[in-house]
Amino acid sequence: xxxxxxxxxLPPLPEYTLKPLPPLVxxxxxxxxxxxxxxIAYWVVSGMYHFIDVYDLLSQYRLHTxxxxxxxxxxxxxxxxxxxxxxxxxxxxxxxxxxxxDAPATYGTADYDVAWYAQKIRLxxxxxxxxxxxxxxxxxxxxxxxxxxxxxxxxxxSGGRYELVQTILVAGQPTVAPAFASWELTLASILYxxxxxxxxxxxxxxxxxxxxxxxxxxxxxxxxxxxxxxxxHHRLYxxxxxxxxxxxxxxxxxxxxxxxxxxxxxxxxxLRQSLFxxxxxxxxxxxxxxxxxxxxxxxxxxxxxxxxxxxxxxQSWGIKTNFSQPxxxxxxxxxxxxxxxxxxxxxxxxxxxxxxxxxQETENAxxxxxxxxxxxxxxxNDENARPQNASVPRVTRKKSSSLSGSPAGNLKGLRNKVNExxxxxxxxxxxxxxxx
Numbered sequence: 001x002x003x004x005x006x007x008x009x010l011p012p013l014p015e016y017t018l019k020p021l022p023p024l025v026x027x028x029x030x031x032x033x034x035x036x037x038x039x040i041a042y043w044v045v046s047g048m049y050h051f052i053d054v055y056d057l058l059s060q061y062r063l064h065t066x067x068x069x070x071x072x073x074x075x076x077x078x079x080x081x082x083x084x085x086x087x088x089x090x091x092x093x094x095x096x097x098x099x100x101x102d103a104p105a106t107y108g109t110a111d112y113d114v115a116w117y118a119q120k121i122r123l124x125x126x127x128x129x130x131x132x133x134x135x136x137x138x139x140x141x142x143x144x145x146x147x148x149x150x151x152x153x154x155x156x157x158s159g160g161r162y163e164l165v166q167t168i169l170v171a172g173q174p175t176v177a178p179a180f181a182s183w184e185l186t187l188a189s190i191l192y193x194x195x196x197x198x199x200x201x202x203x204x205x206x207x208x209x210x211x212x213x214x215x216x217x218x219x220x221x222x223x224x225x226x227x228x229x230x231x232x233h234h235r236l237y238x239x240x241x242x243x244x245x246x247x248x249x250x251x252x253x254x255x256x257x258x259x260x261x262x263x264x265x266x267x268x269x270x271l272r273q274s275l276f277x278x279x280x281x282x283x284x285x286x287x288x289x290x291x292x293x294x295x296x297x298x299x300x301x302x303x304x305x306x307x308x309x310x311x312x313x314x315q316s317w318g319i320k321t322n323f324s325q326p327x328x329x330x331x332x333x334x335x336x337x338x339x340x341x342x343x344x345x346x347x348x349x350x351x352x353x354x355x356x357x358x359x360q361e362t363e364n365a366x367x368x369x370x371x372x373x374x375x376x377x378x379x380x381n382d383e384n385a386r387p388q389n390a391s392v393p394r395v396t397r398k399k400s401s402s403l404s405g406s407p408a409g410n411l412k413g414l415r416n417k418v419n420e421x422x423x424x425x426x427x428x429x430x431x432x433x434x435x436x
Contacts (some may be wrong), residue, residue, distance in 0.1 A: 038279045068354040087245050094261065121184050140158070211258075
């Protein structure tokens with residue numbers, strides 16, 4: 001009878017004791033890992049792509065030919081490396097300051113939190129009879145019909161009227177109290193351990209995509225912002241992996257560091273959650289600037305924003321389109337800024353121009369000085385012409401073939417030049433040579 005009187009009461013929440021959360025690894029704090037892992041991931045992943053570039057591996061998946069790598073970019077690899085390091089220093093300082101605002105990480109509330117979700121599940125069941133009645137069903141009749149075979153279902157149909165009890169200690173005395181059904185605790189555990197973190201990550205992706213689209217588009221639409229800040233990033237007409245964060249330092253802080261920090265604060269992620277979220281976002285940005293489109297890349301099936309999509313934005317003819325970064329492209333659809341046009345024809349033209357310039361330079365180098373013809377200005381201006389506005393549906397294009405498929409006799413000199421550029425004439429790390 002006592003249990004029946006308690007059938008409408010909520011099961012109590014368990015007591016808990018907070019304990020300091022041990023670091024994920026014994027030799028570094030989670031705060032240190034939060035700023036270190038994205039940087040480590042950046043250089044590990046971009047280093048893998050640099051290795052592929054240097055040794056001309058998987059050339060069939062390149063978006064640009066080796067000639068374009070040499071002739072179309074307007075910034076040295078040393079300058080790119082230097083500016084990326086500057087941005088990562090700013091990113092590190094901001095990350096450490098952000099982690100100082102967090103309370104010390106603790107654990108011990110998991111059972112309490114799961115029970116809290118279970119209470120909400122129990123409260124939600126109280127609306128079931130009203131919902132069933134609204135659609136013309138009799139909740140009491142349904143509950144009676146299944147009570148023998150499915151007693152838990154019958155209790156839920158009755159509005160969460162369970163005859164379940166447990167014995168707990170209250171002021172040191174054993175006391176009978178309502179209890180949760182096993183399915184309620186299972187569902188609450190799924191919500192607590194998986195659904196809510198997934199929702200936080202999804203919200204973080206939405207915030208970053210929205211933030212970056214809005215600011216990125218503004219950087220292009222406002223002439224002063226573009227000339228002062230964003231034009232630096234567009235010196236890379238042929239992006240490569242470790243140039244992903246090549247930006248003006250102020251733009252890098254505003255676009256990347258601040259955007260990720262807002263996602264972290266608004267979604268209420270824990271420090272450990274943000275560690276994985278920031279690292280994943282960094283890797284995604286590197287991949288989008290890698291210059292390769294692999295058909296078996298699983299991320300391409302999850303995120304439509306990939307290297308091929310973003311590479312269009314780096315071309316002079318696509319610079320006013322494809323602003324979305326780094327995960328999805330829905331803002332380009334909504335904003336009418338998705339590229340429309342024959343991208344393959346434009347890529348083919350850029351390849352021909354770069355190859356002609358390379359052939360002309362090779363011919364000039366071989367000819368006597370008095371017979372050296374001037375390189376026509378048309379070749380210099382052909383690809384880097386004024387950007388064109390375009391919008392609407394995304395177009396697919398074939399991947400550009402690498403020049404590595406050309407006869408070895410025609411390619412040897414070009415490949416040597418590419419490797420010399422990638423390695424640096426003095427064998428410098430990441431192919432960086434100081435500009436003079």
